[in-house]
Amino acid sequence: MLATVQRVSSAEVSVKGLLHSFINKGIVIFICIETTDTIDNVKKMKEKIHTFKILDEGDKTMSSSLKNINEDIMIISQFTLAAITSKGSKASFHKSAKPKNAKLLYDEFVNEFKKEKNKIVEGVFGEYMDVSLTNKGPITFNFKV
Secondary structure (H helix, E strand, O other): OEEEEEEEEEEEEEEOOEEEEEEOOEEEEEEEOEOOOOHHHHHHHHHHHHHOOOEEEOOEEEEEOOOOOOOEEEEEEOHHHHOEOOOOOOOEOOOEOOHHHHHHHHHHHHHHHHOOOOOEEEOOOOOOOEEEEEEEEEEEEEEEO
């Protein structure tokens, strides 16, 4: 399981030209389910992101986590994070889970975050989306579990 997490001052997702979801200050999680992922990976990734110190507290930069500060979370499925780009001029996505299995684990990932106090919004799994965000910092982290 792979994730790219960005701290943002705002973010929005549109599908077919219509606004689907929006957050103010918080984080955007681009999540990729790989072929070998299980529910255990889902729980580990959620816990890693939820407790990782990516947020500011007062004048202390990156001193707090989503567990301690109630900021918005946008979760977007992005299978391209598992792209193999080392050979040739076209990406291979054979490490990305097939849509049916990926959707099940993606939904579990979202549900794990919904157990917390943060506002959770999503993109649309499997849809072509326009994602706009203002990266604050810029602060971006990549995770693998």
